[in-house]
Amino acid sequence: MTTPESGFGAELEPFAGITSFMRLPVTRDLTGVDVAVVGVPYDGGTSYRSGARLGPRRIREASVMLWGYNNALAVKPLDVLKVVDYGDVNVIPPSITESMANIEARADAVLAAGATVLALGGDHSISLPLMRAHARKFGPLGVVHFDAHPDTWHREFDEQPYSHGTSFRRAIEEKIIDPSRYVQMGLRGPTPEAMDWQWARERGVRAITMDDVVELGLPAVVRTMREALRGPIYVSLDIDAADPAFAPGTGTPEVGGFTSREMLQLVRGLRGVELVGCDVVEVSPPYDHGDITSILAANLAFELLSLMAVRRRGGLEGNGEPRGFSMRAG
Known part of the structure; x- marks a missing residue:
């Protein structure tokens, strides 16, 4: 466990220490490591506002306010897990295929x-190369995908198969994802065609729109989300699932999304699932105001880390709901 005297760790004051994630040591030595925080500063797949290549650095800077103890989940993850900041993947801005190959190779190394x-x-x-690496180790993945958009379009740029809007379509086509264990959470906004949300649904994907959230209420949404979650689960969290009032710093903002509090509750609702990997994406600091998007992203990453710690500790109680949140409520 780190101490303030070590110069690393969440126990330091927010103004002190080196701004790795939660002021953790930066190393490629994974001996005995439980979780590696990996930066992927690539934004060549965006279709509107770029800038997400700066996301990992700013999320790390925002993580200085993560003091270490998660009150809602009653866990101090760094006491349960050995966590390091693995640094960044070497990406090639002009080449999405070379960058994806590097991402996949780094993920393979961490998992190995x-x-x-x-x-x-x-x-x-x-997310596509990350999921490829995870599926190689764990088999077809169940996925929880927080996003305003389905990201199951066939093409965004002429005949190019890869972009930030095609990752989950490619993953289904490559049989990386088990569609019956895949949940899309937070879909909303206009689309080019009426059928743009249908492709995934026709293959068994469970899509929960923001209209569904309003009609059902958050506790029922969490129950619905969990119904599909069995076996190894990968969580992919696009920050634009949050409303731009709470996360303006993103590439493709859509009005009518989740509040910050709702995002925290939804992630905490995953307590007890077999979480084998995760990503937090689409934070674009040039469009952020007061770092509120980066602060939210850092906190959501902390919640994911806390879920891993709760499961490792064996602290699942009852139906797995976090303190102060009842999935039985109407």
């Missing part, structure tokens, strides 16, 4: 060492 990947993006194109 027995550590779990917590990736900080970068745009949503980075």
